[in-house]
Amino acid sequence: MKRISLLGATGSIGIQTLEVIREHPEEFELVSMSAGRNIVLCRKIIHEFQPELVSVQEKEDADRLKSEFSSVKIVYGLQGLEAAAVFDKADVLVNAVLGSVGLKPTLEAIRSGKTIAIANKETLVTAGHIVMEEAIRNNVTILPVDSEHSAIFQALQGEKEKNIERIILTASGGSFRDRTREELHGVTKSAALNHPNWSMGAKITIDSATMMNKGLEVIEAHWLFSLPYDAISVLLHQESIIHSMVEFHDTSIIAQLGTPNMKVPIQYALTYPDRLPLLSGKRLNLSEIGSLHFKDMDLNRFRCLKFAYDAGRAGGTMPAVMNAANEAAVAAFLQDRISFLQIEDLIEKAMEHHIIIGTPDLETIQEADRETRNYVNSVI
Numbered sequence: 001m002k003r004i005s006l007l008g009a010t011g012s013i014g015i016q017t018l019e020v021i022r023e024h025p026e027e028f029e030l031v032s033m034s035a036g037r038n039i040v041l042c043r044k045i046i047h048e049f050q051p052e053l054v055s056v057q058e059k060e061d062a063d064r065l066k067s068e069f070s071s072v073k074i075v076y077g078l079q080g081l082e083a084a085a086v087f088d089k090a091d092v093l094v095n096a097v098l099g100s101v102g103l104k105p106t107l108e109a110i111r112s113g114k115t116i117a118i119a120n121k122e123t124l125v126t127a128g129h130i131v132m133e134e135a136i137r138n139n140v141t142i143l144p145v146d147s148e149h150s151a152i153f154q155a156l157q158g159e160k161e162k163n164i165e166r167i168i169l170t171a172s173g174g175s176f177r178d179r180t181r182e183e184l185h186g187v188t189k190s191a192a193l194n195h196p197n198w199s200m201g202a203k204i205t206i207d208s209a210t211m212m213n214k215g216l217e218v219i220e221a222h223w224l225f226s227l228p229y230d231a232i233s234v235l236l237h238q239e240s241i242i243h244s245m246v247e248f249h250d251t252s253i254i255a256q257l258g259t260p261n262m263k264v265p266i267q268y269a270l271t272y273p274d275r276l277p278l279l280s281g282k283r284l285n286l287s288e289i290g291s292l293h294f295k296d297m298d299l300n301r302f303r304c305l306k307f308a309y310d311a312g313r314a315g316g317t318m319p320a321v322m323n324a325a326n327e328a329a330v331a332a333f334l335q336d337r338i339s340f341l342q343i344e345d346l347i348e349k350a351m352e353h354h355i356i357i358g359t360p361d362l363e364t365i366q367e368a369d370r371e372t373r374n375y376v377n378s379v380i
Helices: 012-023 039-049 059-068 077-085 100-111 121-137 147-155 202-210 212-225 263-271 303-314 318-334 340-353 362-379
Strands: 002-007 028-034 053-056 073-076 092-095 115-118 142-144 164-171 232-236 242-248 253-257
Touching: 002 012, 002 077, 002 100, 012 028, 012 039, 012 092, 012 263, 028 039, 028 077, 039 053, 039 059, 053 059, 053 077, 059 073, 073 077, 077 100, 092 100, 092 263, 100 115, 100 121, 100 318, 100 362, 115 121, 115 263, 121 142, 121 212, 121 318, 121 362, 142 147, 142 212, 142 263, 147 164, 147 212, 147 242, 147 253, 147 263, 164 212, 202 212, 202 318, 202 340, 212 232, 212 303, 212 318, 303 318, 303 340, 318 340, 318 362, 340 362
Parallel strands: 002 028, 002 092, 028 053, 053 073, 092 115, 115 142, 164 232
Antiparallel strands: 164 242, 242 253
C-alpha cells in the first residue's frame, strides 16, 4: 500500500490521480491533499477518500471545512500546502499544482524523504539545479508524470546514459497548429482553449497553443535526464500517439506509444518500478489509426519554444523570469486584457529587461519571479 499526498487534487491531473487511486484501493490510499479554492469538489473528495489532512488556499474556506469535518486536519495558505506535502504518513508526493507555487512544497517534501511524482513543470523550470541537488543529497527519486517525460523515462529503463544520442519530445501543436502566424491575429480565447487531443486546464491549454508548454518540458528534460539542450529535440506529431522517443548512438530509436490518456503516466509514476492494469481507457490500435505524421518544429512560427531554449541555455534566473512572464501574460489573456500574440511579446520584453543572476538560491529565484510579474503587469 502506497500512501499518497496529492497537491492540486481538484485540477485536471489531480482528478485523474484520484481516478487511479479509486481504481486500485488495495494499492493506494490518499492521506493528504490540497484543493486551492474549489471547495465544492474538495468536500466531495474528503467524503469519498477520507484524507487525514487537507489544505485550501483561503482561511475562510478552511474555517468552514473545519466545522464540517471534525476528524480531518484543515490547514490553509502556503504553509498549509507545505504541510500537505510533508505529511508524515505519506510515502509519495504527487505535485499537480499549477505554477511556481509548487516549488517550495516540493523541496520540503524532498528534504522529508518523500518520493516525488512531479507534474508541476515550474518546479524544475525555475529551480532545477536546486531541486536535483536536494534529491541527490536526500537520496530521493523524482518520477515524471508528464506524458512526454514519462515516455522518455520508460524508454530509458535498462539503458546506459552514455549511449544516449538525444531525446525527442513530441508536440501535438496545440489549438492553432495548422495556422500561420498571420492567421493568429485576433484569435479568440475559446478557440485557443479548444485543444484537439487533450483535455487539460485553461493555463496549460494556452501554453500548448503558444508551444510554451513544450518549451517548459525541454527545460524539465534537461534537469530530469541530465542532458545538454543540443541533445533535446522537439518534433511536431499531431496524433499524440508517440509520446516521446530516445535515440541512441547506434542509431536505434525507442519510442513509447499509447492513446492520449494521462492516467497511464500518472499510474506508472505511482507503481514504478512495477505496473498495474489500467482499468479504464482505450487500448492503442494502430490499424485503426492507419498513419502517423511528423514535422520539424519551426521556431519562427512557435516563438515561445525558442524563448525556452534561449532561457535554458542562458541559465541562472532566466528560466524563472521566462516562466513568470508567461504565467502573468497567460493570466492576462484569459482575463481578456491582451491578445493571443501579445503573450509572446510580453515574454520577450521581460527576458530582454532582465539581468541574469547565475546559480541563484531559492530567495533570489522568488525575487526574480516577483519582479517579473510586476514588470509584465506594468507593461500591460
